[in-house]
Amino acid sequence: MPNSAVAIIAVEPGDNASAGQTQPSNLALSEILIAHRRTRQRRVALLLLGLAVFIGAAYKVGLNPLSMARGLEKLGGFLRSMVPPTAGGHFSELLYALGQTVAMAFVGTVLAAVIAIPLSFLGASNVVGVWPLRFVVRRLFDFVRGVDVLIWALIFVSAVGLTPFAGIMAIAIADGAVLAKVFSEIIEQIDNKQIEGVQSCGADRLTLLRWAYVPQILPLFLSNILYYFESNARSATILGVVGAGGLGYELSERMQLLLWDQVFMVVLMILAVVTLIDFASRVVRRQIA
Amino acid sequence: MSWSSLIEFEEVTRSKRARELISATGAVAVFIVLLALSARIGEVSPQALLDGASAAADYIGRMVPSLHFNTVGPDLKSWYWSAGTWLNALSDTILIAFLSTVIGFVIGAPLSFVASRNLTSGWAYFVVRRLLELIRTVPSLVYAMAFVLAFGLGATAGILAVALHSASSLGKLFSEVNETADGKTFEAVQSAGGGWFSVVRFALLPQVAPAYVSYTLLRFEKNIRSATIIGLVGAGGIGQELFVAIRSFQYQDVSAIVLMIICTVMVVDMTCDRARRLFT
Incomplete structure (x- = not known):
């Protein structure tokens, strides 16, 4: 309603001649004007309140405009020294790191799926009738999901050392939980008629699984796994920052040494690998569907 | 429905299934090769996986705080010191x-x-x-x-x-x-x-x-x-x-x-x- 009032006034500003010809519309117009002024006052008050909260928050966390200006100057210098990008003679090393990033995402996603599939049956209400078990499994999924994959990577780096394997475990655990939740939702939504059909032919449990469950859930499982592979390729590029190998490791190393032209090269490689994997998984997904 | 058309149908289905089997086997083979290659680059082996799993379990075991029913207050306090x-x-x-x-x-x-x-x-x-x-x-x-x-x-x-x-x-x-x-x-x-x-x-x-x-x-x-x-x-x-x-x-x-x-x-x-x- 306020918006329509604003629109009327904006479209016919000061059109007094036509409005003044009839008494009732004149009265209505003044009423609209008062209402309009009131909404505007309310909006200004809200904006000021928001601004005050913003400034208070900025003050609390120490957002300093002065240091921001100085930092921007430094950042400009960084940007200038970024071009032209160069591998600095380590191109084969970077290429290997790129392969490592993709490998981390791939193995991590496969392990995540291996973890998720049995768990998802435990979390699906049409498979497991015991609700306390289901409840515990579901809360476990939520709990693991609440921790970012980078935090898992940092934990595993300190558990198994500086190796891409730490990144793989991080992806497997973090995404295992997410995939388990997604899978159990897929299992819950399958069509019961197909199960009954196979059952009516006298099938045992294994036959039932093969001919009633798998045909329904397999395409959805696969397309979700592919989707998470895409997203893992993105996160695998940065897992190296905490020491888990791959492009992220090369990136943080070069940044610490302020080798900005090489940093730019690594960033370009990250963009390339993300784009490539998006493309590849779109092709594979079209094959499945 | 004549016998010949039924036999024809059976044949078509059989050849279709054979083709599907071949393409599925091919896809699985490619997948296994890629997985083996990635595992090599990613420094994963079955042994590393077992060690990693036990190291992770050990880590998580150490993370669990010691909370006792009788001294829950002080225990919480020392956990969140x-x-x-x-x-x-x-x-x-x-x-x-x-x-x-x-x-x-x-x-x-x-x-x-x-x-x-x-x-x-x-x-x-x-x-x-x-x-x-x-x-x-x-x-x-x-x-x-x-x-x-x-x-x-x-x-x-x-x-x-x-x-x-x-x-x-x-x-x-x-x-x-x-x-x-x-x-x-x-x-x-x-x-x-x-x-x-x-x-x-x-x-x-x-x-x-x-x-x-x-x-x-x-x-x-x-x-x-x-x-x-x-x-x-x-x-x-x-x-x-x-x-x-x-x-x-x-x-x-x-x-x-x-x-x-x-x-x-x-x-x-x-x-x-x-x-x-x-x-x-």
């Missing part, structure tokens, strides 16, 4: 997410008008659209690392990093929303003599405001997660405390901080979910 510092860092994290969401919105929304085909045409549309897509492809942690070197350790770097990523993400999403807006209202404002700004203000914004609010709330949820991890590279908030705890092998501190993060994420997710439902 540094609760004041952590709560302060956690509030910084929430504020970092809030500030960067606001900055991202203030920058992203105007840019989205330029990045919408139905509002802007020509090179400006193309340049801004591609720029938004490019900026949001780089993870916010990479920006945070660079900004820590430029702005020094602390929240300023983190806020700017998350804000930059938010601005590009929101700009892209908003521009997609703008392009689905009904063009008839644009024509109405234009026919009444309204210029570009009037079209945006009186024809576009009333249509897209609910979607904007919804996307911004979603972005805030994501920024809470980002704000917890940018601390790992020194950009302020609870991540910094977590980094110190993990690196100095203070297992119980790790579990205490992680639990705080999970609770915060859950509460924010639920609150935003409620709030979003009000607008859609």
Whole structure:
């Protein structure tokens, strides 16, 4: 309603001649004007309140405009020294790191799926009738999901050392939980008629699984796994920052040494690998569907 | 139905099934080769997997705090021995997410008008659209690392990093929303003599405001997660405390901080979910 009032006034500003010809519309117009002024006052008050909260928050966390200006100057210098990008003679090393990033995402996603599939049956209400078990499994999924994959990577780096394997475990655990939740939702939504059909032919449990469950859930499982592979390729590029190998490791190393032209090269490689994997998984997904 | 057509059907089915079997076997073979290659590059072996699993189990075992029923109070106190510092860092994290969401919105929304085909045409549309897509492809942690070197350790770097990523993400999403807006209202404002700004203000914004609010709330949820991890590279908030705890092998501190993060994420997710439902 306020918006329509604003629109009327904006479209016919000061059109007094036509409005003044009839008494009732004149009265209505003044009423609209008062209402309009009131909404505007309310909006200004809200904006000021928001601004005050913003400034208070900025003050609390120490957002300093002065240091921001100085930092921007430094950042400009960084940007200038970024071009032209160069591998600095380590191109084969970077290429290997790129392969490592993709490998981390791939193995991590496969392990995540291996973890998720049995768990998802435990979390699906049409498979497991015991609700306390289901409840515990579901809360476990939520709990693991609440921790970012980078935090898992940092934990595993300190558990198994500086190796891409730490990144793989991080992806497997973090995404295992997410995939388990997604899978159990897929299992819950399958069509019961197909199960009954196979059952009516006298099938045992294994036959039932093969001919009633798998045909329904397999395409959805696969397309979700592919989707998470895409997203893992993105996160695998940065897992190296905490020491888990791959492009992220090369990136943080070069940044610490302020080798900005090489940093730019690594960033370009990250963009390339993300784009490539998006493309590849779109092709594979079209094959499945 | 004659016998010959039935036999023909059987034959067609059999050859089709054979072809399917071959292509499936091929796909599985390719998959296995890729997996073996990736495992080699990723330094994974069955032995490493077993060792890793036991190391992880060991790590998680050490993270569990010793809470006894009789002495629950003191036990909790010694688990959360540094609760004041952590709560302060956690509030910084929430504020970092809030500030960067606001900055991202203030920058992203105007840019989205330029990045919408139905509002802007020509090179400006193309340049801004591609720029938004490019900026949001780089993870916010990479920006945070660079900004820590430029702005020094602390929240300023983190806020700017998350804000930059938010601005590009929101700009892209908003521009997609703008392009689905009904063009008839644009024509109405234009026919009444309204210029570009009037079209945006009186024809576009009333249509897209609910979607904007919804996307911004979603972005805030994501920024809470980002704000917890940018601390790992020194950009302020609870991540910094977590980094110190993990690196100095203070297992119980790790579990205490992680639990705080999970609770915060859950509460924010639920609150935003409620709030979003009000607008859609």
